[in-house]
Amino acid sequence: MRAVSLLVVAFAAIACSGDDRPEASSSAARAPDAAAPPPPASRDANSAARTPGGAQSSDVQPSQSIEAVTPPKAQPDPAPPRPPPAVALAPPPFAYVGLVVYGAQLYAVLSRGDRMSLVRAGDTVDGAYRVQSIHEDRIVVLQLELGKEQQVMLSSSAPAPSSIPPAAPGAIGVTEAASLQVAGPSRVALSEQFTLTISLDPGLNAALAGGYVELQFDPKVLALGAKSARAATSSGSARLDLSGAYMGHPAHAGIEFQVVAPVPTATEIRVVPTNIEGADGRELAVNVPQAHRLTIGPPTRPDKGS
Numbered sequence: 001m002r003a004v005s006l007l008v009v010a011f012a013a014i015a016c017s018g019d020d021r022p023e024a025s026s027s028a029a030r031a032p033d034a035a036a037p038p039p040p041a042s043r044d045a046n047s048a049a050r051t052p053g054g055a056q057s058s059d060v061q062p063s064q065s066i067e068a069v070t071p072p073k074a075q076p077d078p079a080p081p082r083p084p085p086a087v088a089l090a091p092p093p094f095a096y097v098g099l100v101v102y103g104a105q106l107y108a109v110l111s112r113g114d115r116m117s118l119v120r121a122g123d124t125v126d127g128a129y130r131v132q133s134i135h136e137d138r139i140v141v142l143q144l145e146l147g148k149e150q151q152v153m154l155s156s157s158a159p160a161p162s163s164i165p166p167a168a169p170g171a172i173g174v175t176e177a178a179s180l181q182v183a184g185p186s187r188v189a190l191s192e193q194f195t196l197t198i199s200l201d202p203g204l205n206a207a208l209a210g211g212y213v214e215l216q217f218d219p220k221v222l223a224l225g226a227k228s229a230r231a232a233t234s235s236g237s238a239r240l241d242l243s244g245a246y247m248g249h250p251a252h253a254g255i256e257f258q259v260v261a262p263v264p265t266a267t268e269i270r271v272v273p274t275n276i277e278g279a280d281g282r283e284l285a286v287n288v289p290q291a292h293r294l295t296i297g298p299p300t301r302p303d304k305g306s
Helices: 002-034 041-048 062-069 226-231
Strands: 095-102 105-112 115-119 129-134 138-143 148-153 162-164 178-183 187-189 193-201 208-216 222-224 232-234 237-241 251-259 265-278 292-297
Touching (some): 105 129, 178 265, 193 208, 208 251, 222 226, 237 251
Antiparallel strands (some): 095 105, 105 115, 129 138, 138 148, 208 265, 232 237, 265 292
16 A cells, blocks of 8 residues: 555656646747847848938948938138238329439439429438439339339420539539529610510529519610510519529520610619529529610611612
């Protein structure tokens, strides 16, 4: 009986062990699924290579792939601002009208309106220009405000260069002072018209800013001609403008007279300086000529053969 009980127990144990194997097998079969390895690397690579649209890298052409990953081109830097246009230099407000040679020194004669000035290299004109160099056909000046040089060509109407010998040391005379000269006939006939020429030589006073002279005469003997009537200032007086004289180039002016004396006589015409100014505006001393003497004779008789 005891043996029979042992056999029953043995069979029951075997039966229990048989029922547990399938469950263990099932658990072993499920283990791989529970401990499944991560997705293959190739699948991750394919996923990473997908384009934003969801296509795999194998479906994208090389050029498309490059465009997708190439960063946008950098915009070029803006062009630097252009420099302001060059300022065109206005021509100087004076003309180069003459050249004077005094000893070894060159002087340029500048004209501005009715005013003349004499300058040499290094001089400043109007506070705006400095004379750099002087040549026979041009002068070079520096525009001080802009620091640029300009050439001023010799005016086509300018006289030929003048050469003045230097005065002797210590010499003082007509060659250094301004002077007046009178030229005209010394003998005329009744009712005759004649012209008197007055010249103003500035000597070594460079240029003259103003040059006015007064002519005094006897109105009972002489009268101004029709061409010079505007010069009259009063009965027996006339005024002439001799501006524009500069070293080596005297200024000249002519005045016309008409003999009104009824009978032959003698008379004189005086020339008196009234306003002779240098380029700096100061009044200059002038050598005054003697009165011009004039003899008035009877009318000239025509030749019998004429």
